[in-house]
Amino acid sequence: MTEQTPASSPAEDLPEQMRVRRSKRDRILADGAEPYPITYPRTASLAQLRERYADLPTDTATGDTVSVTGRVMFIRNTGKLCFATLRDGDGTELQAMLSLDRVGPDRLEEWKRVVDLGDHVGVTGEVITSRRGELSVLADSWAMTAKSLRPLPVSHKPMSEEARVRQRYVDLIMRPQARETVRVRAGVMRSLRDSLHRREFVEVETPMLQLLHGGATARPFVTHSNALDTDLYLRIAPELFLKRCVVGGIERVFEINRNFRNEGVDSSHSPEFAMLETYEAYGDYNTIGNLTRELVQEAAHATFGSNVVTHADGSEFDLGGQWRSVTLYGVLSEALGEEVTVRTEMPRLIQYAEKHNLDVDPKWGPGKLAEELFEELVVPNLVAPTFVRDYPEETSPLVRSHREQPGLTEKWDLYVRGFELATGYSELVDPVVQRERLVAQARLAAKGDDEAMRLDEDFLRALEYGMPPSGGMGMGIDRLLMALTGLGIRETILFPLVRSE
RNA sequence: GGGCCGCUAGCUCAAUCGGCAGAGCUGAGGACUUUUAAUCCUUAGGUUCGGGGUUCGAGUCCCCGGCGGCCCA
Numbered sequence: 411m412t413e414q415t416p417a418s419s420p421a422e423d424l425p426e427q428m429r430v431r432r433s434k435r436d437r438i439l440a441d442g443a444e445p446y447p448i449t450y451p452r453t454a455s456l457a458q459l460r461e462r463y464a465d466l467p468t469d470t471a472t473g474d475t476v477s478v479t480g481r482v483m484f485i486r487n488t489g490k491l492c493f494a495t496l497r498d499g500d501g502t503e504l505q506a507m508l509s510l511d512r513v514g515p516d517r518l519e520e521w522k523r524v525v526d527l528g529d530h531v532g533v534t535g536e537v538i539t540s541r542r543g544e545l546s547v548l549a550d551s552w553a554m555t556a557k558s559l560r561p562l563p564v565s566h567k568p569m570s571e572e573a574r575v576r577q578r579y580v581d582l583i584m585r586p587q588a589r590e591t592v593r594v595r596a597g598v599m600r601s602l603r604d605s606l607h608r609r610e611f612v613e614v615e616t617p618m619l620q621l622l623h624g625g626a627t628a629r630p631f632v633t634h635s636n637a638l639d640t641d642l643y644l645r646i647a648p649e650l651f652l653k654r655c656v657v658g659g660i661e662r663v664f665e666i667n668r669n670f671r672n673e674g675v676d677s678s679h680s681p682e683f684a685m686l687e688t689y690e691a692y693g694d695y696n697t698i699g700n701l702t703r704e705l706v707q708e709a710a711h712a713t714f715g716s717n718v719v720t721h722a723d724g725s726e727f728d729l730g731g732q733w734r735s736v737t738l739y740g741v742l743s744e745a746l747g748e749e750v751t752v753r754t755e756m757p758r759l760i761q762y763a764e765k766h767n768l769d770v771d772p773k774w775g776p777g778k779l780a781e782e783l784f785e786e787l788v789v790p791n792l793v794a795p796t797f798v799r800d801y802p803e804e805t806s807p808l809v810r811s812h813r814e815q816p817g818l819t820e821k822w823d824l825y826v827r828g829f830e831l832a833t834g835y836s837e838l839v840d841p842v843v844q845r846e847r848l849v850a851q852a853r854l855a856a857k858g859d860d861e862a863m864r865l866d867e868d869f870l871r872a873l874e875y876g877m878p879p880s881g882g883m884g885m886g887i888d889r890l891l892m893a894l895t896g897l898g899i900r901e902t903i904l905f906p907l908v909r910s911e
Numbered sequence: 912g913g914g915c916c917g918c919u920a921g922c923u924c925a926a927u928c929g930g931c932a933g934a935g936c937u938g939a940g941g942a943c944u945u946u947u948a949a950u951c952c953u954u955a956g957g958u959u960c961g962g963g964g965u966u967c968g969a970g971u972c973c974c975c976g977g978c979g980g981c982c983c984a
Contacts, residue, residue, distance in 0.1 A: 425920080425921055425956080426920090426921080426938065426939085426955070426956050427921050427937075427938050427939095427956085428921075430938065430939070431938095469945095484946090484947070484948085485946095486945095486946045486947075486949065487943095487946095488942090488943050488944065488945080488946070488949090489942070489943045489944070490943080490944045491943090491944035491945065491946080492944095492946090493945075493946045493947080495947080505946090505947085507944095507945080507946090509944060509945095510944070511944085526938090527937080540945055540946085541945050542945060542946075542947075544945085544946090544947075546945095560921080561921045561922075561937065561938075562921090562922085562937090563921080563922045563923080563937095564921090564922045564923060564935085564936050564937065564948090565922095565936090565948075566923085566935095566936070566948055567922065567923040567924085567935095567936080568923080569922080569923085570922095570923085570979085571979085571980075572918095572978085572979050572980080573922090769984075908978095908979090909977090909978065909979085910978090
């Protein structure tokens with residue numbers, strides 16, 4: 411947009427290669443041409459040409475004239491014949507050739523003077539194949555469509571992980587896997603929505619900015635509304651609003667959107683993360699578990715064409731079949747070699763914790779400690795998709811009590827490759843019991859546990875109007891991508907949060 | 912929060928015991944009408960993350976800080 415070089419970045423302060431590229435931009439302007447023209451009249455995409463001339467024999471001239479555009483990803487200038495590989499946004503590449511006899515001495519010289527790796531150019535000419543058999547456009551004319559002022563990284567060496575994350579746009583230019591991940595993610599999002607729409611679920615959007623944060627136990631981000639003169643929280647979960655929807659008669663409802671948790675950042679945690687949450691009236695944790703499996707398997711089919719997905723490292727991972735289902739206390743007992751139940755008391759659990767070098771927080775009850783032992787001893791080994799069922803009431807304040815087993819709830823966590831992918835409940839809909847549990851949570855909050863939930867009177871009022879029996883489920887989208895692709899969370903998120911440079 | 916490792920040219924990386932800061936690619940100039948990480952000749956490019964200290968001399972050793980990665984909690 412701006413035509414003049416800003417005085418704030420004196421040319422002499424720039425690295426040599428950037429000075430050179432700026433001077434090439436100046437040269438284009440001095441010649442009366444545009445380094446950033448409004449458009450270039452292209453008549454075909456590179457992919458269209460590849461398809462149309464797929465079977466053209468070596469060293470053939472078609473007589474067909476086309477106009478193409480692309481970013482220069484490879485360039486080879488010789489005396490009277492120049493080669494460049496152009497690449498389209500979809501990753502398709504095609505060769506452009508510029509010969510002295512076609513474009514003339516002035517334009518060939520100009521090409522050599524001003525075109526660098528990374529520039530966008532347009533080329534008009536005849537579709538041919540080279541003597542080496544490469545499908546090419548033999549130029550009659552060419553134009554700069556966008557001059558690149560920064561050199562690209564070397565293509566034969568991988569960029570550092572930090573550079574890939576900080577300058578994702580460069581990562582996308584250089585690495586096919588980065589572009590592929592974006593498309594896989596889009597395919598998964600679309601598949602999830604399609605799968606839910608087919609089952610007559612309704613997509614809604616509920617508040618991101620909330621007066622009270624709830625629906626999960628996590629530390630929130632706090633912000634401030636000047637108009638209301640009150641602090642607001644970025645939501646940690648949409649749960650309490652989606653349940654209001656179910657109360658209101660939207661009996662199959664879902665939301666795919668961002669949650670924010672003011673907690674650690676590492677290879678599997680991001681402070682903002684995308685989540686699918688869904689509720690099904692007259693369902694329970696069994697029906698919602700089946701739905702979850704079907705959503706994941708349909709997403710695998712949509713993006714990889716199979717329940718067996720291929721990870722980034724080339725290994726195959728099978729998401730097919732019915733998936734293993736175990737109980738929390740069952741797998742924990744197995745890992746400890748001794749029978750543990752929800753009635754096992756603190757002293758024995760503490761013994762197990764000491765035996766396995768697990769530090770015990772004095773605020774933990776027996777349920778929390780059992781879960782911590784489970785996470786320490788069992789979770790890393792849960793590689794194949796596994797539903798872990800029937801968690802203690804103590805740690806699950808929004809879950810219906812188990813229909814048969816006192817002290818437990820109808821909740822499962824789904825583990826894949828050693829991380830939690832989703833969680834599902836038979837929802838607690840009794841407003842009286844819900845109030846008791848939320849009051850207990852609010853007491854914890856008052857005692858300084860800033861992960862505990864606050865009392866949301868309006869949510870309780872909604873429940874008092876009557877919420878039908880329901881199953882509910884939440885699934886991390888970024889983690890679903892991790893399960894499908896084998897990538898780390900910072901690769902599945904296009905622009906993950908990074909510290910300022 | 913703790914420990915360990917790293918940060919050097921546009922990019923990826925070297926630099927012995929503390930002793931002239933280097934290579935490949937990229938860039939610039941030249942040759943080449945069939946190149947695919949071309950080849951050949953010439954050549955430029957540095958606040959060694961920042962600050963302080965030790966030393967005749969610091970990329971290298973010490974201290975403080977920044978950023979990143981891994982492990983632990």
